[in-house]
Amino acid sequence: MARIRGRAVGTARLVVKNDRAKIGRMAVLKGYRGKGAGKALLKRAIESARKKKVKMIYLHAQIPVIGFYEKMGFHCVGRLFMEAGIPHRKMVFSPIASRSFGARQPAARSGRKCGRDSRPGQRASAA
Ligand SMILES: CC(C)(COP(=O)(O)OP(=O)(O)OC[C@H]1O[C@@H](n2cnc3c(N)ncnc32)[C@H](O)[C@@H]1OP(=O)(O)O)[C@@H](O)C(=O)NCCC(=O)NCCS
Numbered sequence: 001m002a003r004i005r006g007r008a009v010g011t012a013r014l015v016v017k018n019d020r021a022k023i024g025r026m027a028v029l030k031g032y033r034g035k036g037a038g039k040a041l042l043k044r045a046i047e048s049a050r051k052k053k054v055k056m057i058y059l060h061a062q063i064p065v066i067g068f069y070e071k072m073g074f075h076c077v078g079r080l081f082m083e084a085g086i087p088h089r090k091m092v093f094s095p096i097a098s099r100s101f102g103a104r105q106p107a108a109r110s111g112r113k114c115g116r117d118s119r120p121g122q123r124a125s126a127a
Pocket residue numbers: 026027028029032033034035036037038039040060061062064065066067068071
């Protein structure tokens with residue numbers, strides 16, 4: 001839960017199963033976006049997953065927010081798939097980013113966005 005001046009403004013959920021951590025339910029109240037709450041939530045979730053010594057941290061990203069996750073060190077794997085009727089890409093936290101959390105990754109630096117793959121495809125490896 002993220003709070004700004006005591007008000008709950010954002011959520012994230014971490015589910016750990018079989019050495020894998022899945023981050024989900026990422027959302028920040030509209031009026032509080034762009035103030036770093038999402039970044040703080042994601043950072044906390046990654047730190048919690050690391051403490052549990054998982055081998056992989058992943059999430060299912062909606063297409064418009066892929067750039068947000070890329071900035072935080074995630075990269076896309078697999079093809080676009082539908083979840084709850086919404087197009088998603090699976091994204092995995094890069095181990096490179098673990099040395100410099102939040103640093104822009106090569107894909108983000110070069111402007112190569114993984115979210116541009118809008119081809120309908122098979123569902124990326126299962127959650
Ligand atoms: C995605 C979301 C959680 C981001 O939260 P936020 O508090 O606005 O993000 P932050 O302010 O921490 O932003 C961190 C960085 O990501 C960038 N960013 C935020 N949203 C972005 C987006 N949609 N695309 C690209 N970059 C984005 C910010 O500009 C900032 O960059 P900087 O560090 O270079 O300044 C928020 O926009 C949200 O709740 N969206 C609606 C729900 C949703 O789509 N959830 C994700 C489902 S998979």
